[in-house]
Amino acid sequence: RLDFLQAEPIRVLITGAAGQIAYSLIYMVSSGEVFGKDQPIILHLLDIPPMTKVLEGVCMEINDCALPIVREVVATTNVAEAFKDISAAFLVGAMPRKQGMERKDLLSANVRIFKEQGQALDQHAKKDVKVLVVGNPANTNALICSKYAPSIPKENFSAMTRLDQNRGQSQIAVRCGVPITNVKNVIIWGNHSSTQYPDINHAEVITAGGDKKKVRDAVNDDAWLNDTFISTVQKRGAAVIAARGLSSAMSAAKAASDHMRDWWQGTDGRWVSMGVFSDGSYGTPAEVMYSFPVTCANKKWTIVQGLAIDDFSRQKLDSTGNELMEERGEAIAACEA
Ligand code: NAD
Ligand code: LMR
Numbered sequence: 001r002l003d004f005l006q007a008e009p010i011r012v013l014i015t016g017a018a019g020q021i022a023y024s025l026i027y028m029v030s031s032g033e034v035f036g037k038d039q040p041i042i043l044h045l046l047d048i049p050p051m052t053k054v055l056e057g058v059c060m061e062i063n064d065c066a067l068p069i070v071r072e073v074v075a076t077t078n079v080a081e082a083f084k085d086i087s088a089a090f091l092v093g094a095m096p097r098k099q100g101m102e103r104k105d106l107l108s109a110n111v112r113i114f115k116e117q118g119q120a121l122d123q124h125a126k127k128d129v130k131v132l133v134v135g136n137p138a139n140t141n142a143l144i145c146s147k148y149a150p151s152i153p154k155e156n157f158s159a160m161t162r163l164d165q166n167r168g169q170s171q172i173a174v175r176c177g178v179p180i181t182n183v184k185n186v187i188i189w190g191n192h193s194s195t196q197y198p199d200i201n202h203a204e205v206i207t208a209g210g211d212k213k214k215v216r217d218a219v220n221d222d223a224w225l226n227d228t229f230i231s232t233v234q235k236r237g238a239a240v241i242a243a244r245g246l247s248s249a250m251s252a253a254k255a256a257s258d259h260m261r262d263w264w265q266g267t268d269g270r271w272v273s274m275g276v277f278s279d280g281s282y283g284t285p286a287e288v289m290y291s292f293p294v295t296c297a298n299k300k301w302t303i304v305q306g307l308a309i310d311d312f313s314r315q316k317l318d319s320t321g322n323e324l325m326e327e328r329g330e331a332i333a334a335c336e337a
Helices: 002-006 020-030 049-065 079-083 103-124 138-147 162-176 215-219 222-234 236-244 250-265 311-336
Strands: 010-015 041-046 070-076 088-091 130-133 157-159 187-189 197-199 204-206 212-214 272-277 289-297 300-303
Touching: 010 020, 010 079, 020 041, 020 049, 020 250, 041 049, 041 079, 049 070, 070 079, 079 103, 088 103, 088 250, 103 138, 103 311, 130 138, 130 250, 138 157, 138 272, 138 289, 138 311, 157 289, 162 187, 162 197, 162 204, 162 215, 162 222, 162 236, 162 250, 162 272, 187 272, 187 289, 187 311, 197 222, 197 311, 204 215, 212 215, 215 222, 222 236, 250 272, 272 300, 289 311
Parallel strands: 010 041, 010 088, 041 070, 088 130, 130 157
Antiparallel strands: 157 272, 187 197, 204 212, 272 289, 289 300
16 A cells, blocks of 8 residues: 555654564564554664564564564664664663562662663653553653653653553453453553552443443442452562563553553543652642643643542552652662762
């Protein structure tokens, strides 16, 4: 088709390209699910030198997938080459946590990666690049990345809490016995950590009987919603590590692909949760990457405003905000040391 042949390819970076999440994410991006089936891409894949051989194997498999939209693959361990002229970046490459750790325990190991990559974005990427940080602790890494890329607007940086949203919506769908597509507007507030607040107060479900209901009314079990549901979502990452011996990868890749697709192609009025630069909405601390409900259009996100916040929710929004402020202080100190 002529428009497909004429479309200009965009350069899309995936870091940690020899790792677990990338192994699923590369296929999702290369199959056209994220930027569109008519949008050719030049894939930039970055990993560190010890992973060169594995990266070569990944490249062989990309070729063998015979993917129509992939025009070229730039697989490299050179940061400048990886970030050159990119329009979108999935910053995945970082150490994952092991059993018994909190995600913020990774801060000292991972934050310098995001300082270096912020500088690389500043120097080499397109100024309208869209950046999704997946590597943990994702919110604070995204903040640091943006701090070291002053020439790129702060709105172009985001942190992934979509996996938490998908987990929350899936828990509700199972509980109500309906397909996942019947559940909408579960919100994740705050940090991608065990202090995050999965909030169902504004969520809706189409029940098995076909009625549209508030999730609280459809489930009709406040004890489960206020306790089991919240802690299941907050601790799901740890539960996957305990079961698999490795952190989530397939579901993380799916969430990264959902997040970037919605940012790039728009949400059509649906709410999605993204860690974005806080403007202080809902009394949250400014200058941290806080997860809010947003809508996306024209490649821009907008925080959903005007939602009622009850006392139970207020306390949870504050507690996850406080944790982000603490992480911010530690991360800035680690980068300046
Ligand atoms: P992994 O160990 O399988 O892969 C990470 C890859 O990153 C490795 O190949 C490693 O060599 C590479 N890497 C390390 N430093 C790098 C650098 N400076 N530049 C480029 N590449 C580098 O880990 P994974 O399972 O793919 O997880 C990656 C990260 O994503 C972890 O920090 C994990 O905790 C995080 N994660 C976040 C979410 C989320 O919801 N935000 C979900 C799942 C995992
Ligand atoms: C997750 O939520 O699965 C990831 O952040 C990995 C982890 O450490 O929990």
